Amino acid sequence: MSTPNPKDSLQAMILALEHYWAERGCVIQQPYPSEVGAGTFNPATFLRALGPEPWRVAYVEPSRRPKDGRYGENPNRFQQFFQYQVLLKPAPGDVVDAYFGSLRALGIEPLERDLRLLEDDWESPTLGAAGLGWQVLMDGTEISQFTYFQQCGGLELPIVSAELTYGLDRIGMMLQGTGRVQDLQWAPGVTWGDLWVRNEWEWSHYNFEQAPVAELFDMFKIWEAEAGRLLDLKLVSPGYDAVIKCSHMFNLLDARGAISVSERVGYIGRVRQIARKAALAYHHLRAELGYPLIKDEPERERWLAHYADAQARLKSQAAKKQGAAK
C-alpha cells in the first residue's frame, strides 16, 4: 500500500505527523479520555512537563470549546476541533527547524508559502501555565502555536519544554483548498461534515440550551472537592482527572452564560488552585519514585539530590518561620 498524501485527507495528515514525530523519538500517545479544552490539559503534557525528567510525546487531541459551537453551520467555528500536540522536553536546539520539517512532511513547501513566527505569549489562567513563543502563520492564517513552557501549575519549570500545537482542521482546509470545514476530506470518501455536523448540532444544542445549570454548579463543587481529597491521598492521576472535569464544568457553565464577568475570575482561580495542587503532588511523587524516566544514573542522582536539598531548605525555612511566630 502506498503512503497516503496528506493533501488528500485529514487522516493522512495525522499519519504523516505520527510518523514524523515517532522518528524523532516521541512516544505516540492517545487522546485523553475525558473532555479537555486543549492538548495542554492532557496529563502527557501538563504533568510530564513538570520536573526534570526528559519526555517526548505526540498525540491527537479532540478539544472541546463549548462556547465556540455554531450548530455545525459556521464554516470556521465548531465546539470540537482537532489538535495535534507535540511536547519536546527539553526543547532541542533545532526545534524550530524540526517544526518546519514537520510542515514539509505535510507537503507544505516553505519556499512557496509565507511562514511566519509571530510573537505570542501564551497563558492558561486555569492551569497556572505560561510560556513564550509564537503563533505560526501560513499565508496569514494561524496554523500552530509554538510555546516554550516557563511555568506549569504555578511552578517554575526546571527544564523548558517546547509545546507544538497544530490546528489540524485549519491546516487541512488550507491543504485541501476548501473554505468550509464541512467539506474537509477526513478519509477517502468521508468528509468532516459526514462525521461531525450532526454531532456539532447536538452539542451546540446541549451546551447553549440544555446543559443543566444548577447541576453543573453542583458538579463543579463536587469535582473541586474530589480533586482536593484525591490529591491529599497522593492519588495524582485520579486527582488530576477531577481537575479536568472541574474545568470542563466551568466551560459548560460559561457557555450557558451562567457565570457573570465578575464571578469568572473567582471560578478560574478555583480551578487554578486545584491544578496547582495536582502539579505539586506530581512534583513530589516523581521524586519519591526516583525520577524513573531519567535513564542516565549520575544525572538521576544529581536531580534527586537537588530535590532533597530543596526540600531541606523549605523545611528549615518553615521551621524558622514557626520559631519567629513564637
Place this chain on the structure above:
Amino acid sequence: MSRDLLFEIGVEELPSTYIEPALEQLGRGVRAGLADLRLGFGEVVTHGTPRRLAVIVSGVEDRQGDFEEEAMGPAAKVAFDAEGKPSKALVGFCAGKGVDVSAVRRVETPKGQYVAVTVKHVGRAAAEVLPALLAGIATKLQFPKAMRWDDGDYRFGRPVRWLLALLGGDVLPVQAFGLAAGRTTFGHRFLHPGTLEIASPAGYLAALEAAHVIADHRVRRAAVLEQITKVAAGMGGRVVADDELVDINTFLVEWPTAFAGAFEPHYLDLPREVIVTALREHQRFHAAEQADGTLLPGFVAVRNGDARGLEIVRRGNEGVLVARLEDAKFYWDTDRRHTPAEQVEKLSGVVWMEGLGSLREKAARLESLGGWLAERLAPGAKASVARAALLCKTDLLGEMIGSGKEYASLEGIMGGYYAGRAGEPRDVCAAIAEHYRPRGAGDALPASDAGSLLSLADKLDHVAGAFVAGKIPSGSEDPYGVRRAANGAVRIVLEQRRALDLRAVAMEMTRAFFAANPELAQAEIMRKLGEFWRGRVDTALDERGVAYDTREAALEARIELDGAARPGWCDAADALARAQALGAFRGDPRFAPLVVLYKRVANILKAAPEPLPAVLDRAKLGEPAEQALVSALEKARAATAPLWERKAYAEILPALLELEAVIHGFFDHVMVNVDDAPVRLNRLRLLADVRGLFLRGWDLSKVVVEGEKA
C-alpha cells in the same frame, strides 16, 4: 595596529518590537565597554533582524593603552609598626595592587602622612579582554519579557542559538548562553538553509546578502518602503502612511518581498478605520488609497521570502482577510440595529470601575461635568457636550468594540459613526469620535471645542474616580492608566490654552462620588488628588524644558481664580506662561540681586511669629525710606495692574525691577524688628504687601541664583 570587530547574537525569531531597543543597548554597551577597557575604536554600527543582533566596530586597537595609577594606601602610622616594619594592612594593600612593599613611598596629605604607590598597568591584547566584555553585554540585554530555555539560568527575548565573534579574521572565544562563538552564522531560514562562514567583519553584510538576509535594518526598511510604494502605485494609488507598520514589517522579515492583494469593493462601505484596523492588526497589511484619500479595495503585504509561490501566498492572505472583513461587517451591521440613544439605559448593566457604579452613572456624571466645563470654557458648546456625554459610551455595548479585540482601539471612533448614522448633529458625532484623544503622548488633541471638553470631562472623571476608589498610581505602577488620563487632560489645557482651575475641577469631579458614599475620607482624597495634579503639571512643564526652580516658583505662586485664592499650579496653562516668562527673564543681570532681596523679605516674614494686621496703616509710617517704599509699591501696582489683566508676564518682571532700589533703601535705613509692636507689625505688613505683588506670579524664594545654595 587596529582591526574591525564583529559580534552577532543568533536567536530564534524575536518579537519585532524587541529588536531596536536591544540594538540600542548593544551599541551603547560596546561603546562604554571599549572606553572602559581603554581600547580606542572608530565607528560602532548595529544591525538587526528577527534572527540576529549584530554590532560592527571599526578600528578597534589591538592592545589596551599602558597607564600608571597613583594608589593611596593606609595612613603611615597604620602601615608601619613601632619598629618601622610593614604592617599586615600594608602587606595586604600591596598584594591587592600587585606591587612590592618596597615600592611604597610616604606622602603628606591634609589628613596626615599616608603611604602611596605608583602602579603600572601594562595593557593587554584586545583579543584577551574582548570576549568577557562581549559576553557580559550579551547576557545583560534587557527585553520587555525574557524567557528561559534548556535548563540554563540565562534569559533572553527568545532562545539564543549561535554566537559569532571576529576580531579581524580571528575568532574571539566569547562564551555565553552555553555557546562558544565561532565564525559561523546562518542565512535566511528557508532561502538559504545551512550554515555560512564569515571570513572577516568587512565581509559580513555582503555574505549575508548573498544568503538572502538584508542584515542592515536601515537598508531593509528602505527596501520595504520602496517596494510597498511601488506595489501601491501599481494598484493606482499610494500606501496609507504608517511609519510604525513599516517598522513592524521591517523587523518581521529578513528578505522582504511586497505584493498586492485585493478584496471585494463592497467592503469599502465599512468605516475607513475599521478596514485599516482589519488590515493592520492581525495581518500587518498596509492599506492603499487614491490621491483623494479614498481607500482602494486592496492591500500591500510584505512577505519574508522571494517571489516563489507568490500566487498561493496572495490567495491565502486574501482568504484570511475576507474572513476578518466579514466579521467586521457582521459587527457593523449588528451594532447599527439600535441607535446610541436607544442604548443609553443599557449602560447600567456595565461596571465602569470596581466600586464606582456603572457606565450609565459615568455618562450622567460626564453630562453634568461637561456642562460645568462648557460654562467656564466654551459656553457655545454646552448643548453638544451634554448630548455627546450621554451617548459617548454606548459603543462599548456593541459587537465591534465588545467582541473583536482588534477593534477595541476604535472606541469612540465607532461611537461617532453610529451617532452619525442615527442622525445625531455633526458636532455631537465629532465630540464622541474625539473624546478619547489624546490616547498617548504622540496622539493629536480633539479638534472641536465639544470634543475637547468631553475628553477633559472623561479624563478628569477617570482620575477623580480612581482616587476615590483608591486606585492611585504609585512609582511606575499605574494599572488603571490614571497618569495617562491626567497627562492627556494637562496637554489639552496647555496646548489649547484653556484656563481651568484644577482644584475647583477636583472638587466638582468628586462631588458626585462623595454624595453617593458619605463614608469616604474626603479630606485625605482631596489632598492626594491635589498633590497628584500638581505633580502632573510639574511634569508637563518639565517636558517643555522649564527648569526645576523656575517651575517651583511658578507653581507656588498665589493666584486668584474666579475669585478664589489658589496655588499657582491650579491653572496649568497660566503656570506655563508664568514659568516661561520667568525663565526668559533669568538672563537679565539685574535678576539675581532682585531674587536675593526678595528672599530677604521672605525670610523676615517667615521668622515673624505674630499675625499681621490685615491692612497697612499709612499713618504709622514715619521714616522717609518707608514712605518711599509705599509709594513705589503703589506705583508698581498701578503700572502692572493692566499687565496682570492681560497676563503679559514678560512685561511684569521688568516693571517689578523698579522696586529693587527702594527695598534696598528700606533695609538700609529702617529697622523692622523694633520693640514697638504696632510699628513692627506695620512694617512687616508693608513687606508682606511687597511680597504679595510678586507672589501673584512667582514665589521667587524658590529660585536658585548663582553663588548661593538651594
